[in-house]
Amino acid sequence: MITGANAGIGKDTARQLALKKETEKIYLACRNPSKAKKAQQELEEVTGRSIFEIIIMDVSDSESVRTAVSALAEPIDALIMNAGGTGGQQPDKITKDGVTTITATNLLGHVVLVDELLKDNKLKNIALFASSEAARGIKQMGMKRPNLKSSSVDEFAAIFDGTVFKDDFDPMQVYGLIKYGGTLWMSSMARKYPNIKFISMSPGGTRGTQGFDDLPFLQRVMFKYIGMPIIMPLMGMSHSLAKGAKRFVDGITDESLISGVFYGSKKNVLTGPIVDQRTIFPDLGNEIFQDNAHQAIYRFVRS
Ligand SMILES: NC(=O)c1ccc[n+]([C@@H]2O[C@H](COP(=O)([O-])OP(=O)(O)OC[C@H]3O[C@@H](n4cnc5c(N)ncnc54)[C@H](OP(=O)(O)O)[C@@H]3O)[C@@H](O)[C@H]2O)c1
Numbered sequence: 001m002i003t004g005a006n007a008g009i010g011k012d013t014a015r016q017l018a019l020k021k022e023t024e025k026i027y028l029a030c031r032n033p034s035k036a037k038k039a040q041q042e043l044e045e046v047t048g049r050s051i052f053e054i055i056i057m058d059v060s061d062s063e064s065v066r067t068a069v070s071a072l073a074e075p076i077d078a079l080i081m082n083a084g085g086t087g088g089q090q091p092d093k094i095t096k097d098g099v100t101t102i103t104a105t106n107l108l109g110h111v112v113l114v115d116e117l118l119k120d121n122k123l124k125n126i127a128l129f130a131s132s133e134a135a136r137g138i139k140q141m142g143m144k145r146p147n148l149k150s151s152s153v154d155e156f157a158a159i160f161d162g163t164v165f166k167d168d169f170d171p172m173q174v175y176g177l178i179k180y181g182g183t184l185w186m187s188s189m190a191r192k193y194p195n196i197k198f199i200s201m202s203p204g205g206t207r208g209t210q211g212f213d214d215l216p217f218l219q220r221v222m223f224k225y226i227g228m229p230i231i232m233p234l235m236g237m238s239h240s241l242a243k244g245a246k247r248f249v250d251g252i253t254d255e256s257l258i259s260g261v262f263y264g265s266k267k268n269v270l271t272g273p274i275v276d277q278r279t280i281f282p283d284l285g286n287e288i289f290q291d292n293a294h295q296a297i298y299r300f301v302r303s
Contacts (some may be wrong), residue, residue, distance in 0.1 A: 131275030206244030
């Protein structure tokens, strides 16, 4: 099952997985029925396989996630939590669960999704979270490394509900912090559920996606039309859609990857071979921080 599978990296991951003959079925978990249908048709055409099934799921709405899981007739082998980004037109808008929309889309919906799947015994092997090098900072893009005061449960909760930002809510900075929180949650889950593999993976700087479409005009022009296609490839900061998606395919198929680890690009680049991101930002390996982020996001999960 791939969330946000109608576009960008999620859709290309579906295409690449369908080209593997051992893949029997791919659930495209999407929020928009007509976009999902269009993607399904295109994927069938390009892969020659009719193995794509649509599940309507808005990951920013936990009720929608719960409804989708209860309608799922059979267990899945692998979950790719791909939906996400900088949070749409109103990333700081508070959802009915009490978090910002950017948190709901990247993180809370996926926390509920994993919980519901595990509760119903519908997740068999592996869960992959689409993280980002933003979670350890990307100096060249002005994205700061997370620098928390105490990394307490309260501090993580204030990141998730947006209160820590007061009047200074910059989606590009907040994005890195939410991916950081999600990555810590994954590592905590890996210790809690040793029978399931939990991998965080960054696709790296990936072109040909819808990303940046919701940013304010100037930032959008800077990143989407100048940075990503022209400047960043020269600096080893962006690669093709197929290369980005291949990281997710490898993430669920490469048996040498270790549960609880966040894999992404080497220092100072966003392309090339993947490395354990704890070697760049050791806080990612701090089990107390992992458990605090985990507890903090659960404050917003309604039972
Ligand atoms: N591209 C990069 O360079 C890069 C780098 C690091 C990490 N990532 C991460 O990789 C993932 C995929 O990125 P991308 O660049 O492929 O993004 P994208 O082109 O913007 O695609 C995002 C997908 O997620 C879906 N989505 C967004 N909000 C959703 C919601 N509430 N419920 C269900 N689906 C939702 C979108 O559906 P709609 O079409 O309906 O909006 C779309 O299918 C994201 O988590 C992103 O943060 C990307």
